[in-house]
Amino acid sequence: MITFEINKKDGSARTGCISTSRGIINTPAFIPVGTNATVKAMDQHELKELGTEIILSNTYHLYLRPGHETIKTLGGLHKFMNWHGPVLTDSGGFQVFSLSPLRKINGDGVTFRSHLDGSTHFLTPELVMDIQAALGSDIVMAFDECTPYPASREYALKSLELTTGWAKRCFEARKSDQALFGIVQGGTYIDLRKQSAEALIELGFDGYALGGLSVGEPKELMYEMVNYITPLMPEKKPRYLMGIGDLLDVLEAVSAGIDMFDCVMPTRNARNGTLFTSRGRISIKREEFKTDTNPLDPDCNCHTCKNYSKAYLRHLFTNREILSMRLNTLHNLYFYLDFFIKMREAIKKGEFRKFRKEQTLILQNNFNEG
Amino acid sequence: MITFEINKKDGSARTGCISTSRGIINTPAFIPVGTNATVKAMDQHELKELGTEIILSNTYHLYLRPGHETIKTLGGLHKFMNWHGPVLTDSGGFQVFSLSPLRKINGDGVTFRSHLDGSTHFLTPELVMDIQAALGSDIVMAFDECTPYPASREYALKSLELTTGWAKRCFEARKSDQALFGIVQGGTYIDLRKQSAEALIELGFDGYALGGLSVGEPKELMYEMVNYITPLMPEKKPRYLMGIGDLLDVLEAVSAGIDMFDCVMPTRNARNGTLFTSRGRISIKREEFKTDTNPLDPDCNCHTCKNYSKAYLRHLFTNREILSMRLNTLHNLYFYLDFFIKMREAIKKGEFRKFRKEQTLILQNNFNEG
Numbered sequence: 001m002i003t004f005e006i007n008k009k010d011g012s013a014r015t016g017c018i019s020t021s022r023g024i025i026n027t028p029a030f031i032p033v034g035t036n037a038t039v040k041a042m043d044q045h046e047l048k049e050l051g052t053e054i055i056l057s058n059t060y061h062l063y064l065r066p067g068h069e070t071i072k073t074l075g076g077l078h079k080f081m082n083w084h085g086p087v088l089t090d091s092g093g094f095q096v097f098s099l100s101p102l103r104k105i106n107g108d109g110v111t112f113r114s115h116l117d118g119s120t121h122f123l124t125p126e127l128v129m130d131i132q133a134a135l136g137s138d139i140v141m142a143f144d145e146c147t148p149y150p151a152s153r154e155y156a157l158k159s160l161e162l163t164t165g166w167a168k169r170c171f172e173a174r175k176s177d178q179a180l181f182g183i184v185q186g187g188t189y190i191d192l193r194k195q196s197a198e199a200l201i202e203l204g205f206d207g208y209a210l211g212g213l214s215v216g217e218p219k220e221l222m223y224e225m226v227n228y229i230t231p232l233m234p235e236k237k238p239r240y241l242m243g244i245g246d247l248l249d250v251l252e253a254v255s256a257g258i259d260m261f262d263c264v265m266p267t268r269n270a271r272n273g274t275l276f277t278s279r280g281r282i283s284i285k286r287e288e289f290k291t292d293t294n295p296l297d298p299d300c301n302c303h304t305c306k307n308y309s310k311a312y313l314r315h316l317f318t319n320r321e322i323l324s325m326r327l328n329t330l331h332n333l334y335f336y337l338d339f340f341i342k343m344r345e346a347i348k349k350g351e352f353r354k355f356r357k358e359q360t361l362i363l364q365n366n367f368n369e370g
Numbered sequence: 371m372i373t374f375e376i377n378k379k380d381g382s383a384r385t386g387c388i389s390t391s392r393g394i395i396n397t398p399a400f401i402p403v404g405t406n407a408t409v410k411a412m413d414q415h416e417l418k419e420l421g422t423e424i425i426l427s428n429t430y431h432l433y434l435r436p437g438h439e440t441i442k443t444l445g446g447l448h449k450f451m452n453w454h455g456p457v458l459t460d461s462g463g464f465q466v467f468s469l470s471p472l473r474k475i476n477g478d479g480v481t482f483r484s485h486l487d488g489s490t491h492f493l494t495p496e497l498v499m500d501i502q503a504a505l506g507s508d509i510v511m512a513f514d515e516c517t518p519y520p521a522s523r524e525y526a527l528k529s530l531e532l533t534t535g536w537a538k539r540c541f542e543a544r545k546s547d548q549a550l551f552g553i554v555q556g557g558t559y560i561d562l563r564k565q566s567a568e569a570l571i572e573l574g575f576d577g578y579a580l581g582g583l584s585v586g587e588p589k590e591l592m593y594e595m596v597n598y599i600t601p602l603m604p605e606k607k608p609r610y611l612m613g614i615g616d617l618l619d620v621l622e623a624v625s626a627g628i629d630m631f632d633c634v635m636p637t638r639n640a641r642n643g644t645l646f647t648s649r650g651r652i653s654i655k656r657e658e659f660k661t662d663t664n665p666l667d668p669d670c671n672c673h674t675c676k677n678y679s680k681a682y683l684r685h686l687f688t689n690r691e692i693l694s695m696r697l698n699t700l701h702n703l704y705f706y707l708d709f710f711i712k713m714r715e716a717i718k719k720g721e722f723r724k725f726r727k728e729q730t731l732i733l734q735n736n737f738n739e740g
Contacts, residue, residue, distance in 0.1 A: 318436070
């Protein structure tokens with residue numbers, strides 16, 4: 001179980017903390033993604049040193065490999081990966097719809113094919129709850145259909161009804177004392193989103209997530225949804241915007257009252273050589289860095305910036321060296337976690353608006369150092 | 371410059387230390403390979419924590435990318451990669467002959483094509499010395515032709531004469547106070563090897579290397595060469611067996627009086643999932659490890675063994691996760707460096723023979739835990 005406390009509000013933005021038996025998560029919180037029970041390129045001791053307070057792992061991936069029963073036998077996900085802080089697992093819904101070469105929904109669940117070996121599987125809300133119980137996650141997500149974009153109103157309605165029905169079944173199938181979050185769907189239809197939220201609230205989850213956003217819709221539409229739905233989500237429960245991590249979007253969502261975010265952006269971008277700095281984004285492969293002895297970000301205190309030059313990082317990236325992915329990931333995660341610390345401080349001081357304005361200018365500096 | 375001191379002999383095996391301005395190298399020494407100015411998957415602080423006393427980097431690779439002039443501009447290799455212990459650079463000879471799709475020798479040097487972009491380059495002994503001076507390595511190697519196996523006596527003779535001529539030119543081209551080692555060639559012809567060694571000794575290098583071994587010849591032939599040539603190399607100078615790292619071969623060579631080894635074996639094997647343990651070699655992908663909560667090696671004190679189970683390591687390897695390569699590499703390097711510590715202790719105690727006998731039994735346990 002979790003408890004959630006809001007310490008300070010600044011407009012609709014709020015800062016607080018989620019308490020779990022494995023530790024506290026300060027909100028707004030950024031959750032690094034550890035798909036296969038590893039945050040790509042990181043060692044668990046580094047995650048800890050970075051100040052990571054919670055990680056996300058993927059139900060779909062762990063169910064397929066090594067299998068939730070295997071992880072259960074091994075003492076659960078925390079012991080398996082030697083990460084003893086809080087873990088949130090997603091429902092697998094997003095992956096079933098984005099990774100599987102085949103999926104077929106019937107009332108009971110979804111038949112899909114593994115993207116790994118083509119084997120056929122049948123996922124139900126009850127199984128998803130079983131899997132997450134076997135993993136032993138601290139926060140588990142109800143099984144949902146991630147409504148694609150674009151979707152007709154008719155499809156979005158059917159999809160949200162499916163998700164609502166599954167949410168009920170997840171609620172009833174809950175056996176352990178894991179915190180369970182419901183996921184609001186409804187595509188880009190405001191009334192459907194509202195209908196979804198209300199149905200979930202009636203059940204009474206431990207937290208509420210916004211799903212099915214940042215799936216191809218225009219930014220304005222996403223912002224419209226976030227701004228409309230967030231206030232409808234219970235004030236006293238954590239609010240989680242799933243899969244979103246562009247920091248401009250984060251600022252918008254925090255301003256609307258969102259508390260939690262997960263995204264592969266810092267880690268995936270790192271592996272692709274895109275690095276976040278206090279002056280804007282940088283592509284480390286740029287020729288101009290070839291003889292640049294400066295750190296990536298002179299204002300950054302991360303291991304990468306304290307020990308290596310842009311010239312060396314460029315060299316490692318050019319050679320596709322593993323150390324490149326390590327150092328880049330470490331830096332980007334440090335940047336993200338630090339950004340969230342600063343954001344929380346700004347909210348505490350009642351200066352979120354100012355913080356947002358300043359950061360927006362910097363974040364728009366893409367691939368420019370100026 | 372370096373100085374070399376032998377502290378103890380046990381038969382022909384010896385232990386001592388090479389002193390450089392950047393630190394001491396205890397011998398027999400294992401030199402991890404950092405081809406592109408990075409020991410693959412490792413961070414420099416990890417190399418230090420592992421007790422690494424010297425690393426090797428590749429002249430050929432750094433010449434092509436990022437270029438030795440670039441590294442010189444950046445303050446030399448040590449500063450570039452933030453590794454402040456001793457560095458040995460090879461001559462590039464081995465890579466020109468093993469990686470380049472085209473090579474043409476004339477008296478002055480070798481024309482070759484880059485394996486990276488097909489561009490044509492001309493490497494001479496003088497250029498090789500210039501490159502290594504620009505890199506600022508502590509120990510540099512004379513340019514040599516790595517005689518292939520099999521090679522006719524005629525070819526091997528011509529090749530060794532070439533290498534001898536180049537060695538002289540390297541000797542004369544030496545400008546800095548870097549230690550310069552000559553490389554004994556001569557294929558598998560004992561008299562030619564002797565001729566090569568004698569010619570190099572006449573010049574008076576700071577150390578002597580045995581090259582062109584472990585290039586496809588039968589083990590017995592390699593052992594014959596090592597046992598024949600090593601005693602011909604000056605007693606008071608470091609003796610270096612290039613590119614060899616199978617620990618059974620290491621035991622044979624140390625027993626013959628070799629002091630230094632470099633090899634990609636621990637790091638490359640790690641990335642391929644082959645791990646060294648105090649009970650023999652293990653392939654981490656084996657099905658039986660799927661639910662094995664034990665560490666890789668219960669007797670090992672490395673970070674990997676102290677923090678992760680075989681089940682987790684297998685899972686990471688199966689998913690080709692970066693953390694797999696990191697943890698495996700860390701472990702294998704720890705194992706190698708520890709093996710060398712134990713070997714030095716055994717020599718100090720006059721127990722090398724016993725050590726070799728015991729270790730040989732274990733090392734023959736390939737892919738078996740029994």
